[in-house]
Amino acid sequence: MNKQICGVLPPIPTPFDANGNVSQEHLRANLKRWVEAGLHGFVVLGSNGEYVMLNEKEKICVWETARAAIPQDRLFIAGTGADSTHETIELTKHAAQLGADAALIVTPHYYRGQMTATAWLHHYRAVADASPIPILIYNVPVYTTVEIDAGTVIELAQHENIVGMKDSSANFAKMGEIIRFAPAHFSVLVGTGAAIFPALSIGAKGVVPALGNIAPRECVAIYNAFHTAQTEQARYMQQLSEARNLQLRMIRPNAAITAKWGVPGLKAALDEVGYYGGSPRAPLMPLNDSERTKLREILREAELVA
Amino acid sequence: MNKQICGVLPPIPTPFDANGNVSQEHLRANLKRWVEAGLHGFVVLGSNGEYVMLNEKEKICVWETARAAIPQDRLFIAGTGADSTHETIELTKHAAQLGADAALIVTPHYYRGQMTATAWLHHYRAVADASPIPILIYNVPVYTTVEIDAGTVIELAQHENIVGMKDSSANFAKMGEIIRFAPAHFSVLVGTGAAIFPALSIGAKGVVPALGNIAPRECVAIYNAFHTAQTEQARYMQQLSEARNLQLRMIRPNAAITAKWGVPGLKAALDEVGYYGGSPRAPLMPLNDSERTKLREILREAELVA
Amino acid sequence: MNKQICGVLPPIPTPFDANGNVSQEHLRANLKRWVEAGLHGFVVLGSNGEYVMLNEKEKICVWETARAAIPQDRLFIAGTGADSTHETIELTKHAAQLGADAALIVTPHYYRGQMTATAWLHHYRAVADASPIPILIYNVPVYTTVEIDAGTVIELAQHENIVGMKDSSANFAKMGEIIRFAPAHFSVLVGTGAAIFPALSIGAKGVVPALGNIAPRECVAIYNAFHTAQTEQARYMQQLSEARNLQLRMIRPNAAITAKWGVPGLKAALDEVGYYGGSPRAPLMPLNDSERTKLREILREAELVA
Amino acid sequence: MNKQICGVLPPIPTPFDANGNVSQEHLRANLKRWVEAGLHGFVVLGSNGEYVMLNEKEKICVWETARAAIPQDRLFIAGTGADSTHETIELTKHAAQLGADAALIVTPHYYRGQMTATAWLHHYRAVADASPIPILIYNVPVYTTVEIDAGTVIELAQHENIVGMKDSSANFAKMGEIIRFAPAHFSVLVGTGAAIFPALSIGAKGVVPALGNIAPRECVAIYNAFHTAQTEQARYMQQLSEARNLQLRMIRPNAAITAKWGVPGLKAALDEVGYYGGSPRAPLMPLNDSERTKLREILREAELVA
16 A cells, blocks of 8 residues: 655765765664654655766665665655656666655656657656556756646646656746646645745645755654644634635636736736736737637636636 | 835736727726725736836826825835836836835846846945835846845845845745845745745735736735734744744755755765765765855754754 | 948947946047948947947937948948837837938847747837838847747748848857848848857858957958958859858758757658668657658758658 | 867767667668768767667667777767766776777766866866776757856866867857867867858867768768868968958957956957947946956957057
């Protein structure tokens, strides 16, 4: 049975000794202390684990050591992504065999011009089909300089073996859209320690902060305070929950009048909801008919028009 | 006496008639409805107001009409920024004369290569010195493709006539750093309707969402639910407030081990706090002495080391 | 009768006096020396002229002074672009009235998300229709962060009043495509002093280098050496001209297998021309049927397949 | 003895069979035809060779096959770069053992925030010291999204085992600066088929175009026409050579008044060479003393001031 993907799950670094070799000893010692600090799990060989610096043999050693050091009641998530679908599948099977609970699959990115939604849908489905363990999408534009969009993630979230996403970009518009439109069991994990609290407040299930390595107790405290409060305060939570749902309902209309269609979208939406919008000034172009129809659907879905 | 800069303050669009001329009539009618919907104020001639499409004479007409239509108990913020310091000052004085409560000053950006912290410090101080009304910094990289950094904003926030910032980028790391290190009266306004709720949860004082134009009641409801709940639930709020402060305390160490120094910064910080970090693999370079000293100061300020 | 747009045409800076006001006197004196240095013409109020820093009245003064100082046998090109189509037309008419030979119209860019080919086609055609003097498209991504593409420029070049383009990006693939597919009278001017010689070698008709302001004789010498040699050396020029035409013929197939379709495009093209290409590895996707058809047309037009 | 790195050297794709395995047979057949077409050499396992899709064992097989199929009078350049210095050295030694003439080393890039000049100097020197064969720097921002700057390349070019660079970005300012300031034997290879002719005209020694795979004869014809003409036409070449040297002399002053210091740099340079420059308008800041001194040195080196 699969474990739920939630909590504070830092991406741990890979320790090297003085000769530049992986130090299993230091890895074990660090993990022991992190476990004692109450962390809910670990991402082993994410970007902070310098996964691009290790060959396959070294990766396997690191996962073996990690498995031995991580108790069964904590999550062990292995970073197994590569630019090639084939290599990703091989690595994921390896990690599963070694006892990983889930695999974190970075977006292929070297051939960025060709990394369209089609290519990513194909990639993640092929990996999810072949993987014995659940997989998570890993979006990390600061390193990959590519961004998987909300629509593609929502589509992938229909696959029963794709159970979540780590988004390092802390893009709340995208996060909100995924939380609202993906299946309820899909876990959004935010990647930055700078947004643990606001991310939880909007419905993220966990965080994968580098910060968790150096401030594990503080990160867990933020997470726990949030959840304790949630549990104890019924009336407050109802109010807040309404606010949260309202916010989630507003994500797509917000995108429609900003990132998607800008001022022309805003003015068209004003006309739709009963204000005066009218035309923007050239060279800004008003929405065409097909865009207008899509806009109407978005406003209706968000209950801004009947 | 200056009004506090807070609440839901949408950037209103400028309506044009069929000939492409500014329609004062539609502007008045829209404002009347927005006021009735309970909005706390308005940004008049921000990016959504197509301010780059209007000449000086048209801008003045728009502000006159806005002033007449916005009740005194709501905020009237005029967008008066331009690429030239001189022109910005002239426009700001005009807006003040017409009764604006504050001015929103976009970062100069055309000569992006030269728009260093030095240039921005000079610009905003010159405008703040000359302006009869308080000013707000306006960061909107989606249009300007430049980003004013947290350090510069915090420095500018010491000026008594620079009272806040609208940040359209919804960058929670930056927002958090400013909230923690700027004077308490400094208002951070988040620019996107997609992050109203998480932004308030981390300490933003208000929002400037295009969304507020088409969904004013929904935006105000999110804002009010958050504040009502805050007022009524003492114990919950204490817990949440502790979580919030902890999160703010973590912003700078988080930046140090991610955006600023990456994996080498993470490994150095691990060594500092008592774990094993060691070296990254070449070509990643370990932190040099001066970076190490700065890192120590950051960890100390955040109470992660004594 | 319109003058041909060619030669070394530096974008001159606008001189200010100690109080920050435009100095007509220094402008006159500088122009006198530049004219003596043999420059073929001048762009007055381009980006190097700080056009975004001047109000309308100041612009008109600068153009008046420039007109008086520039002999009739040199080119006087006025920078008249603005984000609004309406304002651009007004400024262009002003410049024409003051005797400018042509107008340089920067791509509108503030609302970059909406600045599609459609918006730019509309903008440049509206300006060209209304302008009494020929206009040039001005592409300067270093400041505007937008790029008008070759296809749109080629389409605009059909308009009889759009006579050229200044491209500051020194993108030889784009330049080559425009030179090959735009009408022969269309002038491509390259904006950077770093590529005068290679740009002329591939068919650019002139250059608009900031460098021309401080090294006018050197820039003119490069231009003249190139053209003298061209005139005098018949046989060499034939060989070189064949090479040049071959290079131009290769621009589109080159784009097809690189920027446009990457490795999948390369492999498909190999199959088309008789080598083995086959499939790329997933997640790279092979070209679909419609892309394949377009590829075939490109190869045929370039005479790589029959 | 090392071969000179010049000519048309396409980056060949790696052929896969219907099962996605490397097809040695198709590789051999393609190479046979490319050799017959007169190509001067080949880059085996560059970006177009999908090097990120192959594991170490597959890479070795490809190089073995290539070595057998490439005659000794052509160049065999192996792509051996990786994100880790250690792995890069291992792969380069392998390729040398298999008979490669030189190795092409892509800039490490995944940890882009840390990929400073310092890190790259360390990386390339470590590889050059350990490599039995000469190495070439490989700059390909379209995939890596990082750019190695001219200064760092010029510094690396002092190392006797770093013999050239492939620059896929076709940045003529950078290329020109390297050609002027690197040792004469250092080979600049331009990576794009769209700029073969202008690149040769400014002093590039060769090209590495994907285009060479599908249009080998055309690419070789451009290269040969250029060189034949050069050889035969003495007087023309002298003129052109003067123009070329003048152009190269202008690269750094051009950068100083554009990319480096913008309008403030231009105005300062005008003052230096005897025109009036004066101040830019705020928030543009004039050059400070140290920048001014550097500017003077650049102008002196370029013989624009005595």
